[in-house]
Amino acid sequence: MVANELRNSNLLHLEDVYQAYGDHVVLDDIDLSVAHGELVTVVGPSGAGKSTLLRLILGQELPSSGEILVSGEPVGFADPSRGIVYQKYSLFPNMSVLDNVTLGKRLELSFFQWQKRKIAIIDEAMHYLEKVGLNSHSKKYPHELSGGMRQRVAVVQALIKRPKILMMDEPFGALDPGTREDLQIFLLELWEETDMTIFFVTHDLEEAAYLGSRLIVLSQHYSDDRGDGPGVQRGAKIVADHILSRSNLSTDVKYTKGFGKLIARIRREGFDPQHRQHIREFDLKHPHSFRTNTVEEVRCK
Amino acid sequence: MSMKQPQFFGLHAVPQSPLKWWMMALPFILLIGIYLIGSEIRLAENPNDKLMPPVSKMIDSIDRLAFTENKRTGEYVMLSDTTSSLSRIGIGITLSAFVGFLVGVRVGLFPGTETLFLKILTFLSIVPPLAILPILIIIFGVGEAGKITLIFLGTVFLITRDMHLSTKAIPREQIIKALTLGASQWEVMYRIVMPRIFPRLIDSVRLSLGAAWLFLIASESLAASSGLGYRIFLMTRYMDMSVIIPYVFWITFIGFVVDWLLRWTIRSQFSWYHASK
Numbered sequence: 070m071v072a073n074e075l076r077n078s079n080l081l082h083l084e085d086v087y088q089a090y091g092d093h094v095v096l097d098d099i100d101l102s103v104a105h106g107e108l109v110t111v112v113g114p115s116g117a118g119k120s121t122l123l124r125l126i127l128g129q130e131l132p133s134s135g136e137i138l139v140s141g142e143p144v145g146f147a148d149p150s151r152g153i154v155y156q157k158y159s160l161f162p163n164m165s166v167l168d169n170v171t172l173g174k175r176l177e178l179s180f181f182q183w184q185k186r187k188i189a190i191i192d193e194a195m196h197y198l199e200k201v202g203l204n205s206h207s208k209k210y211p212h213e214l215s216g217g218m219r220q221r222v223a224v225v226q227a228l229i230k231r232p233k234i235l236m237m238d239e240p241f242g243a244l245d246p247g248t249r250e251d252l253q254i255f256l257l258e259l260w261e262e263t264d265m266t267i268f269f270v271t272h273d274l275e276e277a278a279y280l281g282s283r284l285i286v287l288s289q290h291y292s293d294d295r296g297d298g299p300g301v302q303r304g305a306k307i308v309a310d311h312i313l314s315r316s317n318l319s320t321d322v323k324y325t326k327g328f329g330k331l332i333a334r335i336r337r338e339g340f341d342p343q344h345r346q347h348i349r350e351f352d353l354k355h356p357h358s359f360r361t362n363t364v365e366e367v368r369c370k
Numbered sequence: 371m372s373m374k375q376p377q378f379f380g381l382h383a384v385p386q387s388p389l390k391w392w393m394m395a396l397p398f399i400l401l402i403g404i405y406l407i408g409s410e411i412r413l414a415e416n417p418n419d420k421l422m423p424p425v426s427k428m429i430d431s432i433d434r435l436a437f438t439e440n441k442r443t444g445e446y447v448m449l450s451d452t453t454s455s456l457s458r459i460g461i462g463i464t465l466s467a468f469v470g471f472l473v474g475v476r477v478g479l480f481p482g483t484e485t486l487f488l489k490i491l492t493f494l495s496i497v498p499p500l501a502i503l504p505i506l507i508i509i510f511g512v513g514e515a516g517k518i519t520l521i522f523l524g525t526v527f528l529i530t531r532d533m534h535l536s537t538k539a540i541p542r543e544q545i546i547k548a549l550t551l552g553a554s555q556w557e558v559m560y561r562i563v564m565p566r567i568f569p570r571l572i573d574s575v576r577l578s579l580g581a582a583w584l585f586l587i588a589s590e591s592l593a594a595s596s597g598l599g600y601r602i603f604l605m606t607r608y609m610d611m612s613v614i615i616p617y618v619f620w621i622t623f624i625g626f627v628v629d630w631l632l633r634w635t636i637r638s639q640f641s642w643y644h645a646s647k
Binding site: 127128129146147148149151152153155157158159161162163172173176177210211212213226227230232 | 541542543544546548549550551552553557561562565566640641642643645646
């Protein structure tokens with residue numbers, strides 16, 4: 070498909086997005102289009118700008134150039150169209166679990182409206198909390214919860230606002246392996262139930278390959294026709310774009326041969342500084358993958 | 371040989387009650403003891419010694435000032451001194467807490483406002499308040515306004531800067547999070563940031579109270595007709611230590627109680643504050 074069709078039909082669409090801090094180019098011409106209902110996982114070596122990409126889509130910062138569209142509309146600074154779960158700091162420490170979850174509702178209502186609809190909203194919040202097994206903790210403050218509980222609350226807190234896309238920045242990165250796997254399953258169940266779109270950044274390849282319906286590899290280790298001369302500032306690009314299929318939620322899949330092969334392949338594509346694919350050899354066969362020509366490429370033709 | 375946990379000496383000491391309580395009380399007992407002995411020695415040499423009056427004389431003074439109605443005015447002197455001092459310091463510090471909170475959070479949250487005001491705030495905070503006391507007396511006269519203004523000016527900049535720094539210390543993620551939950555810019559300020567750093571404001575007021583007392587007593591020493599500081603400086607003329615010493619104790623006691631009340635407020639009302647740092 071061509072870019073123009075994708076920009077209107079898909080939920081999230083990035084075209085020619087660059088981000089540079091001074092001379093340092095972090096993201097180098099990112100073209101990415103994500104359909105509704107996708108669970109996109111993003112991996113890449115450190116310094117590849119995974120979190121930068123997330124912050125751009127979220128509106129935490131603005132790109133140096135390029136377009137970012139959600140539902141065909143250009144987006145600006147952070148607003149309720151995009152929800153976020155961070156690794157830390159998602160919950161407000163001065164509010165109880167229940168207050169954290171209902172915050173999104175309270176902010177949209179005036180004092181009197183809130184008094185009128187309070188009971189229904191608290192009911193809804195308690196229903197969600199029950200689903201994630203935390204209804205008995207609703208009066209506690211975040212510091213009284215374990216890391217895994219906190220992240221469950223953070224997911225509920227973001228979902229009650231029904232964002233078009235849920236951004237997650239290494240949400241399970243600080244959890245121990247057992248809790249981490251629990252939360253991966255929890256997220257997948259929630260995703261299958263609610264038909265939401267998730268943009269999930271992680272540094273853990275296994276996590277990305279297990280969770281994602283689509284996996285994007287962001288890397289600065291590649292080569293192109295700009296050469297390696299002085300003054301060539303190269304930032305990270307999307308070097309691979311995989312469709313992943315899942316038959317069931319079991320984590321046993323992590324121990325299969327195919328899974329191991331996929332991980333090894335991703336590692337080679339994005340994480341090996343010695344292995345630099347040329348830009349024309351990137352595996353971008355995903356049906357929604359596209360690339361617009363850069364200024365230099367247009368000139369060469 | 372098994373190791374024994376030391377109670378007093380060394381890095382690993384864990385003082386335990388009852389020894390712990392005796393250790394805490396010891397410096398106080400020593401201080402009082404030294405005074406009593408010193409007073410005894412001086413009084414033996416000169417029964418009219420004014421520098422270290424005996425406890426009995428202090429009790430007489432307290433009885434006269436605190437528990438006997440003043441024949442001329444019908445007031446209890448110590449009570450009226452206390453209420454006028456406390457209302458000055460109370461109004462002054464409340465004003466500066468209010469202004470410091472609003473301005474500090476605003477400056478910490480909005481980079482435009484920060485650029486506009488941060489430098490001038492830093493500059494003004496260096497002006498020594500006592501140096502402008504004469505100016506305040508010229509402008510406001512010797513009434514209440516001058517004293518309250520001095521306390522206000524002496525504390526407001528510290529509170530403002532503390533609120534500014536505390537606001538800036540809130541992770542950026544929390545602000546973005548609030549925006550994704552539908553908060554407007556003003557809601558971020560009033561409903562997210564302010565409730566979150568309110569206990570820090572109480573802490574900041576606690577730390578400013580020392581300075582507030584300093585400016586209160588300084589202004590009362592220059593021009594006043596009642597007040598704890600006024601009384602102390604009045605008694606200096608008569609070298610009446612039997613009033614000055616109990617007054618100093620009284621001021622210290624009030625300061626201690628206020629500090630304890632503020633800490634208790636934070637502990638009981640904002641239990642998350644210390645736990646989630």
